[in-house]
Amino acid sequence: MNPPPAAPASIRPRERRQRVQAAETGTAILKALGSLGGRASLTLIASHIGESPAKVHRYLVSLMEGGLVNQDTSTQQYFLGLETLLLGLAAMRQADPIRMAEASLIRLREELEVTCFVAVMGNKGPTIVRFEEPGLPVTVNVRVGSVLPILWSATGRALLAALNDREVSAIAQAELRAATPAQRALLDADEPIEVLRQAVRYAGCASVRDTNLPGISAVAAPLYDYTGRPRAVLTALGASGGFDPSPDGVVGQAVRREAQAISQLLGYTADS
Amino acid sequence: MNPPPAAPASIRPRERRQRVQAAETGTAILKALGSLGGRASLTLIASHIGESPAKVHRYLVSLMEGGLVNQDTSTQQYFLGLETLLLGLAAMRQADPIRMAEASLIRLREELEVTCFVAVMGNKGPTIVRFEEPGLPVTVNVRVGSVLPILWSATGRALLAALNDREVSAIAQAELRAATPAQRALLDADEPIEVLRQAVRYAGCASVRDTNLPGISAVAAPLYDYTGRPRAVLTALGASGGFDPSPDGVVGQAVRREAQAISQLLGYTADS
Numbered sequence: 001m002n003p004p005p006a007a008p009a010s011i012r013p014r015e016r017r018q019r020v021q022a023a024e025t026g027t028a029i030l031k032a033l034g035s036l037g038g039r040a041s042l043t044l045i046a047s048h049i050g051e052s053p054a055k056v057h058r059y060l061v062s063l064m065e066g067g068l069v070n071q072d073t074s075t076q077q078y079f080l081g082l083e084t085l086l087l088g089l090a091a092m093r094q095a096d097p098i099r100m101a102e103a104s105l106i107r108l109r110e111e112l113e114v115t116c117f118v119a120v121m122g123n124k125g126p127t128i129v130r131f132e133e134p135g136l137p138v139t140v141n142v143r144v145g146s147v148l149p150i151l152w153s154a155t156g157r158a159l160l161a162a163l164n165d166r167e168v169s170a171i172a173q174a175e176l177r178a179a180t181p182a183q184r185a186l187l188d189a190d191e192p193i194e195v196l197r198q199a200v201r202y203a204g205c206a207s208v209r210d211t212n213l214p215g216i217s218a219v220a221a222p223l224y225d226y227t228g229r230p231r232a233v234l235t236a237l238g239a240s241g242g243f244d245p246s247p248d249g250v251v252g253q254a255v256r257r258e259a260q261a262i263s264q265l266l267g268y269t270a271d272s
Numbered sequence: 273m274n275p276p277p278a279a280p281a282s283i284r285p286r287e288r289r290q291r292v293q294a295a296e297t298g299t300a301i302l303k304a305l306g307s308l309g310g311r312a313s314l315t316l317i318a319s320h321i322g323e324s325p326a327k328v329h330r331y332l333v334s335l336m337e338g339g340l341v342n343q344d345t346s347t348q349q350y351f352l353g354l355e356t357l358l359l360g361l362a363a364m365r366q367a368d369p370i371r372m373a374e375a376s377l378i379r380l381r382e383e384l385e386v387t388c389f390v391a392v393m394g395n396k397g398p399t400i401v402r403f404e405e406p407g408l409p410v411t412v413n414v415r416v417g418s419v420l421p422i423l424w425s426a427t428g429r430a431l432l433a434a435l436n437d438r439e440v441s442a443i444a445q446a447e448l449r450a451a452t453p454a455q456r457a458l459l460d461a462d463e464p465i466e467v468l469r470q471a472v473r474y475a476g477c478a479s480v481r482d483t484n485l486p487g488i489s490a491v492a493a494p495l496y497d498y499t500g501r502p503r504a505v506l507t508a509l510g511a512s513g514g515f516d517p518s519p520d521g522v523v524g525q526a527v528r529r530e531a532q533a534i535s536q537l538l539g540y541t542a543d544s
Contacts, residue, residue: 020334022294027338030359038362062292066299080363085539087302088360089498090310091352226361267357 022059025051029059030068030084039072039079092267097223097232098130100265104258105132108236112251114243115140116236118223119155121163122147125171126155126233140216140238149212151175151196152183154220154245155235157206161197162222162230169193186211204256207245217245219252221259226267234259294331297323301331302340302356311344311351364539369495369504370402372537376530377404380508384523386515387412388508390495391427393435394419397443398427398505412488412510423447423468424455425484426477426492426517427507432465433472434494434502441465458483476528479517489517491524493531498539506531 032048033040042060046053060078063069067083101118108116109132117131124147133139150156150172160168172193176184188195200206205221212218218237222230236251237243246252304320305312314332318325332350335341339355373390380388381404389403396419405411422428422444432440444465448456460467472478477493484490490509494502508523509515518524 020330023298023331023334024338026295026298027335027340027355030340031338031355034355034359034362038366058292059295062295063299066296066303068299068302079366080359082363082367082537082539083299083303083306084359085363085367085498086360087306087352087356088358088363089539090306091354091357091360094310094351095354095357226357265354267354267361 025049025055026059026063029056029063030080033069033078033080039077041075041077045078092226095225095266097225097262097266101130101223101232101234101258101262104234104262105130108132108251108254108258109134112236112254114236114238114251115142116234116255117142118232118234119148119159120232121159121168125150126153126159128155129232142237149175151179151187151193152208153212154206154208154218154237155233157196157200157208158220158222158233158235159230160193161200161206162224162233183211203247205247205252205259207247207252209240209245215240217243219245219247219249219255221256223259223266224263224268226269228268231266234262297321297327298331298335301328301335302352305341305350305352311349313347313349317350364498367497367538369497369534369538373402373495373504373506373530373534376506376534377402380404380523380526380530381406384508384526386508386510386523387414388506388527389414390504390506391420391431392504393431393440397422398425398431400427401504414509421447421484423451423459423465424480426480426490426509427505429468429472429478429480430492430494430505430507431502433469433478434496434505455483475519477519477524477531479519479524481512481517487512489515491517491519491521491527493528495531495538496535496540498541500540503538506534 028049029045032045036044036048042053042057046056049056060069064071067081069078070081071078097120098118105116105118108114113134113136115131115133117128119126119128126148128142128144128146128148131142131144133141148155150160150168152175160172176192205219207219209217216237217240218235220233220235223232223234225231234255236255244251247256300321301317304317308316308320314325314329318328321328332341336343339353341350341356342353343350369392370390377388377390380386385406385408387403387405389400391398391400398420400414400416400418400420403414403416405413420427422432422440424447432444448464477491479491481489488509489512490507492505492507495504495506497503506527508527516523519528
């Protein structure tokens with residue numbers, strides 16, 4: 001049981017590269033199986049990544065050893081196994097919308113110099129959980145833990161449009177009953193909630209000017225996860241004088257783009 | 273751009289082994305990250321799998337290259353990335369209860385010589401989707417596509433206990449209203465459905481003797497997936513004369529054991 005002789009110094013860097021390459025080939029095989037729907041024959045996997053079936057087979061044996069891949073004894077096809085499923089579950093626990101939104105919040109703050117935040121649906125309504133504000137002398141402040149209205153805030157409207165859920169609808173109905181005549185006049189006379197929902201869906205974001213707080217405008221877009229469920233809302237806001245909340249304004253475009261980028265990080269795809 | 277010189281023949285087998293080992297080390301690192309909750313420092317990962325941090329770091333660089341792992345820039349911790357999440361989703365699509373139950377059906381058929389099947393909740397009720405029957409001269413037959421009652425079949429009762437769902441409850445209520453006095457007498461006088469549900473949960477399986485079909489006994493247990501949801505039911509049945517459907521009988525024990533094994537293959541854990 002002697003240790004293997006050390007490789008000559010001149011070989012070590014190549015060996016190092018090879019080992020890294022091997023981990024990358026293993027990754028490529030797993031991803032090939034994933035993009036082939038989770039199940040495929042050896043020849044299909046090999047042709048998908050442009051490697052020889054003999055080489056791919058050796059890797060598959062290793063991956064099967066670790067439970068990442070299984071082989072169907074009846075069809076001989078390989079498929080992603082239980083350990084891959086369990087790794088995916090662990091990855092999902094890491095795919096936290098608040099954490100994933102961090103880079104977007106910083107980009108919005110730095111590139112557009114706007115206050116921006118992430119809100120999630122709490123038991124009282126949309127609740128601010130993380131924010132960034134630009135280093136300007138005067139900025140609009142938000143407070144972590146603040147609950148926003150569904151009908152009058154951009155954040156709430158983004159949630160209303162994305163989440164067809166009893167809780168959200170109940171809050172919206174209660175807000176509608178408590179609305180002042182001026183607030184009520186902002187919404188459709190016949191179908192106030194449904195028309196609002198459709199408008200936000202059509203625009204891809206919700207925009208408000210002075211409806212929640214006088215002098216404050218905001219634009220908000222929902223963040224979806226791998227199940228297609230909205231998990232949070234990304235919102236940018238500012239003083240109405242110097243802030244264009246329209247969907248196609250500079251901020252509106254950036255919020256929609258960043259919301260899409262975060263949703264992608266959460267595993268969202270159009271068919272989720 | 274010459275190809276690299278071929279390695280001497282005597283080195284090739286070792287190289288082959290190394291490459292396989294490398295894929296296994298990559299797998300071990302991913303699984304370490306998974307079992308550490310999806311996120312950990314380099315030193316923790318390295319100590320978890322008993323490798324040097326320098327070696328583990330090289331692998332992590334490769335795994336990051338492929339998007340399976342990401343590094344948190346603020347904490348320097350590594351975490352399972354989006355590609356792992358997407359692989360997990362593909363693995364979940366493969367974790368099909370019917371396919372996963374196949375080996376169990378064959379074991380039940382061969383070891384106990386009983387007819388056995390998997391049923392899923394269809395739009396009319398529990399529906400047989402896959403079965404195996406022993407090669408005996410006379411066996412009890414089932415038909416793929418058959419819908420079973422919720423209250424009177426073992427399969428239905430296993431679903432009733434596992435799935436606290438409006439659809440199942442509605443079918444159970446309708447069956448209760450249509451029950452004959454003899455059927456009604458089999459259930460608790462005050463809380464017929466709830467007492468049945470609790471009894472099945474307590475036993476870990478549902479057992480019936482002659483309640484659905486005269487002369488037929490059956491025992492059934494639910495199959496849960498990684499979300500903790502019941503996805504299907506595993507059922508064994510036979511002629512009441514030669515078939516003991518009690519939870520602690522030979523068949524009852526085997527059905528419960530196989531149902532647990534299938535649930536594990538579907539990613540079910542006690543905390544799902």
